[in-house]
Amino acid sequence: MDILATYNIKGGVGKTAAAVNLGHLAALDGRRTVVWDLDPQGAATFYFRIKPRIKGGGKGLLRKKRDLEGVIKGTDFPGLDLIPADFSFRNLDLALADARKPVRQLLRLMRPLAEEYDLLILDCPPSISLVSENVFHAADALLIPLIPTVLSLRTYQQLQGHLATKGFRAVTLLPFFSMVDRRKRMHLDTMASLRDRDPRLLDTVIPYASVVERMGIHRAPVTAIAPQSPAAVAYGRLWQETKKRLAHS
Amino acid sequence: MNPVARPRDHEYHLPRVLREGALGELLAGFRLARQDHLHTTLWVLDTFDWRLFGAGLRAVLDGERLRFQHLADGRPAGDSAAVAPPVFAAAVDPGVCDGRLAQILSVRALLPVAGIRLARTTYGVLNADDKTVARLRLEHRRYLDPEGGETAPWERVLVLEPIRGYGATRKALAKVLQRHFPEHRPARDICARALEACPRRPGEMAGRLDMVLDPAARADESVKVILGRLHAAMADNSPGMLAGLDPEFLHDYRVAVRRTRSVLAQVKGVFADGITRRYREYFGGLGALTGPARDADVYLLALADYRALLEPAHGPALDAFADFLRERRAREYRRLREELSRPRHARMMAAWGDFLTRPVPRRPAAANAARPVKGLADERIWKMFRRVMKEGRAITAAAPPEALHELRKSCKKLRYLMEFFASLYPAGETTPLIKALKRFQDNLGEYQDLSVQMEQLAGFEAEMAREGRLAPQTRQAMEALVARLEARHGVVREAFDERFAAFSEPAVQAAFAALYHAGRD
Ligand SMILES: Nc1ncnc2c1ncn2[C@@H]1O[C@H](COP(=O)(O)OP(=O)(O)OP(=O)(O)O)[C@@H](O)[C@H]1O
Ligand SMILES: [Mg+2]
Numbered sequence: 001m002d003i004l005a006t007y008n009i010k011g012g013v014g015k016t017a018a019a020v021n022l023g024h025l026a027a028l029d030g031r032r033t034v035v036w037d038l039d040p041q042g043a044a045t046f047y048f049r050i051k052p053r054i055k056g057g058g059k060g061l062l063r064k065k066r067d068l069e070g071v072i073k074g075t076d077f078p079g080l081d082l083i084p085a086d087f088s089f090r091n092l093d094l095a096l097a098d099a100r101k102p103v104r105q106l107l108r109l110m111r112p113l114a115e116e117y118d119l120l121i122l123d124c125p126p127s128i129s130l131v132s133e134n135v136f137h138a139a140d141a142l143l144i145p146l147i148p149t150v151l152s153l154r155t156y157q158q159l160q161g162h163l164a165t166k167g168f169r170a171v172t173l174l175p176f177f178s179m180v181d182r183r184k185r186m187h188l189d190t191m192a193s194l195r196d197r198d199p200r201l202l203d204t205v206i207p208y209a210s211v212v213e214r215m216g217i218h219r220a221p222v223t224a225i226a227p228q229s230p231a232a233v234a235y236g237r238l239w240q241e242t243k244k245r246l247a248h249s
Numbered sequence: 250m251n252p253v254a255r256p257r258d259h260e261y262h263l264p265r266v267l268r269e270g271a272l273g274e275l276l277a278g279f280r281l282a283r284q285d286h287l288h289t290t291l292w293v294l295d296t297f298d299w300r301l302f303g304a305g306l307r308a309v310l311d312g313e314r315l316r317f318q319h320l321a322d323g324r325p326a327g328d329s330a331a332v333a334p335p336v337f338a339a340a341v342d343p344g345v346c347d348g349r350l351a352q353i354l355s356v357r358a359l360l361p362v363a364g365i366r367l368a369r370t371t372y373g374v375l376n377a378d379d380k381t382v383a384r385l386r387l388e389h390r391r392y393l394d395p396e397g398g399e400t401a402p403w404e405r406v407l408v409l410e411p412i413r414g415y416g417a418t419r420k421a422l423a424k425v426l427q428r429h430f431p432e433h434r435p436a437r438d439i440c441a442r443a444l445e446a447c448p449r450r451p452g453e454m455a456g457r458l459d460m461v462l463d464p465a466a467r468a469d470e471s472v473k474v475i476l477g478r479l480h481a482a483m484a485d486n487s488p489g490m491l492a493g494l495d496p497e498f499l500h501d502y503r504v505a506v507r508r509t510r511s512v513l514a515q516v517k518g519v520f521a522d523g524i525t526r527r528y529r530e531y532f533g534g535l536g537a538l539t540g541p542a543r544d545a546d547v548y549l550l551a552l553a554d555y556r557a558l559l560e561p562a563h564g565p566a567l568d569a570f571a572d573f574l575r576e577r578r579a580r581e582y583r584r585l586r587e588e589l590s591r592p593r594h595a596r597m598m599a600a601w602g603d604f605l606t607r608p609v610p611r612r613p614a615a616a617n618a619a620r621p622v623k624g625l626a627d628e629r630i631w632k633m634f635r636r637v638m639k640e641g642r643a644i645t646a647a648a649p650p651e652a653l654h655e656l657r658k659s660c661k662k663l664r665y666l667m668e669f670f671a672s673l674y675p676a677g678e679t680t681p682l683i684k685a686l687k688r689f690q691d692n693l694g695e696y697q698d699l700s701v702q703m704e705q706l707a708g709f710e711a712e713m714a715r716e717g718r719l720a721p722q723t724r725q726a727m728e729a730l731v732a733r734l735e736a737r738h739g740v741v742r743e744a745f746d747e748r749f750a751a752f753s754e755p756a757v758q759a760a761f762a763a764l765y766h767a768g769r770d
Contacts, residue, residue: 030325049380073414076373076381081413115603219379 001114002246004121005139009155011126014145014178016043017212017222019123021235022143022242024221027079029239031118034072034081036110038092038135039125042085048075049219050084057088059095061109068109069116077224081117089131096130106134128162136168141249143242145178145206148190172249174242176202202245204238207231256411256419257595258436261426263405272387272407275429279422281385285371290393292364293440294334296357303460304353305477306346309440310334310361317345320481321602323438334360353461363400363447364393365439374418382418384410390439392446401446408436435595437488445485462672464623469519469609471622475669476512477605479505483598491589493582496546503543506535511665515629518617524604531597542585544705545578551702558733559726566726573713626670631765633663638758641749650700653745657693664690678764682757689752692744699738703731 004022006015016039023035037044042052054061054071061068072081096102113120124135136142144159146152156175163171175198181187195201206212209231211222218225223232263272273281294308294315295301301308302320309316310331317326327345335358338351346353368389373381386408392401409426411419427433460478462471482505489498510532513525552571556564588594609618617625640656664686671679710727713719751757 049378051378071414074412 001117002119002141003110003139004119004242004246005124005135005142006121006145007124007132007135007139007142008144008146009126009128009159010147010152013126013147013152014206014212015126015143016047016123017215018143018145018178018206018235018238019121020044020047020215021221021223021232022239023080023121024077024223025236025239026119026121026243027077028223029243030079032079032116033119033121034083034113034117035121035123036068036083037085037123038089038131039085039123040087040090040092041125042087044123045082045084047215047219047221048073048082050075050082052085052087054084054086057086058092059088062095062099062105067112069112076220093130096134102130103133103137106131107138110138133166133168136163136166136171139171141172141174141242141246144173144175146175146194147179148177148187148194150190153190153194172245173200174202174245175200176204176206176238176241178206179208180205181208202238202241204234204241206234206238256413256416257599258411259409259423260434260436261407261409261430262432263407263430265403265405267405275425276385276422278425280375281372282375283370284373284381284384285369287367287369287371290364290366291440291443292334292361293443294336294359295362296354296359298357300353300355300357300461301359302481303478304346304349305460305474305481306353307440308336308359310336315341317350319477319606321477321484321606322599324606334358336360352463361395363395363440363443364397365443366391366393367439374422376415376418381412382415383412383422385422386410388439390442392443394447400443434488434491438484441485445489460672462622462670464673465621467609467618468516468620468622468625469613469615469618472512472516472519473605473609476509477602479509479512480598480602480605483509487589491586493579496543496550499539499543499546503536503539506532506539508665508669510536511662512669515633515662515666516617516625516669518615519625520615520618521613522615528601531601538588539585542578542581545574545581548702548705548709549574549578555730559729563722563726563729566720566722567730569718569720569723570709570713570727573709573718622670623673626666626673627765630663630666630670631761633659633666634761634765637663638753641753644745644749650696653693653696653742654700657690657697660686660690660693674764682760682764685752685757689748692741692748696738696741696745699734699741703734703738706731706734 006019006022008015019035023033026033035044035048037052045052050073054066056066060066061071068083072083074081096105099105110120122135122139124132144156146156160173163169163173175194177191180191191205207230209222209229211226211229212231214225215222222229223235226232289311292310294310301317305320306326307318307320309318313331314328315331315336316328318324319326326347327342329342329345332340337356337358338354341350343351370387372385372387374383374385376382388406388408389403390406391399391403394400407426407430409419409422460474462474483502486498486502486505490502492498510529513529513532517525519525549571552567552574556567559567613619637656637659640652640659644652644656664683667679667683667686671683706727710719710724713723
């Protein structure tokens with residue numbers, strides 16, 4: 001089972017949009033896929049019309065009262081399941097801190113899923129916390145949506161610094177540009193500057209498109225509501241590229 | 250390994266005559282939304298000698314695509330643009346079936362072996378958030394032979410497709426449906442159903458295990474292919490067995506179970522210990538569970554022979570015994586159905602299928618897992634052959650029946666190993682050796698069967714007496730029968746030396762050594 005996380009310290013950059021659409025595409029591609037909504041806000045859970053609640057909350061899971069497998073919900077899409085968010089996840093950091101080897105707890109919970117799934121996608125909340133450290137420890141790769149602005153690239157650099165100092169060297173970084181407006185000179189320049197500097201940068205660019213915002217109205221992935229739209233096609237390329245990088249990582 | 254928690258589809262057979270709107274009224278308490286409608290003809294394709302089936306695969310052609318899938322659990326194995334049969338490997342996307350299609354088919358073409366004309370409407374059952382929490386598929390099916398003729402009465406089936414995490418909805422739907430449509434069961438794969446209805450059944454080949462293994466392939470992968478075939482054989486025979494249709498279903502099912510157990514026990518060190526142990530136990534239990542029903546079948550089938558063994562005057566006296574057996578058979582089949590309808594059974598079987606189709610670990614812990622299968626097969630077969638020789642030589646006139654019983658078991662293990670791995674050896678070379686072994690086994694088998702029959706007949710007799718249904722004539726007839734079996738038992742025992750001499754003659758030994766032990770000592 002590959003573990004992929006959509007992550008960025010910054011909020012509102014397209015992490016959840018990527019997690020939801022890639023999850024849908026991976027399932028269409030024949031991978032048995034499960035998305036774990038780690039964000040107490042529950043955006044991914046909302047997009048799949050699932051109730052943001054798991055019995056026993058995050059603590060129940062950590063205290064081994066309940067298996068992760070027991071809280072999985074099927075989405076409307078064959079081959080794609082979801083582990084819903086839970087409001088108690090906002091205190092997940094505290095619960096993790098109580099455990100022994102706090103950084104390894106989430107991976108421990110995820111391991112049994114390998115029997116059933118080929119791909120696990122973690123949709124992470126923004127911020128650096130014990131939860132995100134668990135994610136860095138568990139994930140094979142981090143998909144990092146970047147809005148092409150100078151500030152946004154700075155947080156990307158901060159993230160790299162953080163991973164290096166904390167010793168998370170095994171995780172592959174897959175940065176890609178998200179919410180791109182090609183009419184903006186500044187977007188184009190920022191993209192070009194990173195492309196020169198960072199060979200890890202994915203070729204795929206996710207355009208800014210109102211159809212992505214409409215996911216909130218339709219409560220379904222773009223790749224399901226408008227599979228021919230440029231945004232859906234871009235997510236298709238993102239999936240293909242991610243798949244290739246995962247195979248080589 | 251965790252059993253798969255994924256809920257399974259369940260099918261309800263609807264009456265062929267159904268008042269319009271009846272289904273809607275029945276399900277009035279649920280919010281249904283029509284999500285999909287499909288009208289198509291599906292063709293199951295295979296070569297005339299069932300090569301795909303032998304490799305644990307299936308091809309299904311619809312109007313648009315030619316799809317491949319794993320037999321064990323229906324998982325996709327790639328697809329390609331539809332082409333009209335005959336379909337040669339060259340006409341198919343080379344990526345399907347992990348790139349093995351050309352190797353599997355060689356020069357053979359895929360031809361239709363069975364078809365289904367299918368009209369399917371899918372309804373989503375929605376909750377208050379318009380989330381689909383279950384699906385219902387209403388299917389109208391006609392089963393076709395390759396020429397398009399119908400092979401079975403058409404069916405109207407409602408399939409309940411639960412969605413994980415929404416067990417309450419599944420239960421509520423099942424409760425309503427069950428009440429109105431008493432004929433229901435875990436959903437069967439429609440392709441398997443179509444094949445079953447067809448005159449040419451892959452089951453004909455099932456006993457022969459004619460799969461094609463690659464000598465250089467990893468042992469664990471190859472063993473998964475063998476076990477996958479056996480798993481498919483169980484799935485194919487299970488419905489017929491549970492329906493109590495023909496004793497052959499239970500028989501074939503048991504053979505597949507026994508062979509599975511034998512692979513797990515004989516081919517050591519290819520899977521993680523925990524897996525091997527867990528499933529050996531499970532299939533052992535399954536063998537024991539299905540035994541009494543099989544016994545009842547065996548004795549009912551043997552009744553004609555028994556009558557022939559006895560004076561004609563005894564014949565009618567056996568009728569009471571026949572009645573006793575029939576009741577017993579009904580009871581045992583009922584018990585079997587009950588036991589096998591437990592969720593644990595479905596879960597174990599599904600988890601087993603999942604395990605068999607899952608890719609093998611890149612760096613396995615089990616010692617023999619990554620070895621080329623040919624070397625492992627040589628080793629196991631040669632070792633078992635030597636054991637048979639040793640045990641055979643130790644049988645003297647004074648040897649107890651248990652010694653013959655042990656030898657019989659070793660022969661059976663040898664036979665299974667030779668059959669599992671036959672495709673690793675030059676075509677035609679195993680066949681004469683299996684024949685020689687079979688002649689020897691026939692003697693041991695008959696000896697053992699007679700021992701068991703004598704013992705069991707005495708047991709049945711005692712049971713009938715306890716139930717107060719053993720008339721003096723019946724007792725006499727049964728005792729006469731045991732006496733005849735006893736006489737035959739002696740004759741068979743006396744033939745042992747000659748049969749063993751034939752099997753252990755130098756030419757046979759040399760042939761075994763050449764095939765399974767070439768280039769060593
Ligand atoms: N390519 C896009 N084009 C237009 N709008 C987008 C695009 N991607 C995301 N959005 C919108 O931007 C908002 C934030 O996106 P999203 O929730 O995916 O980001 P996020 O990084 O997961 O946010 P958070 O940090 O809050 O979890 C949402 O309203 C979403 O619909
Ligand atoms: Mg988010």
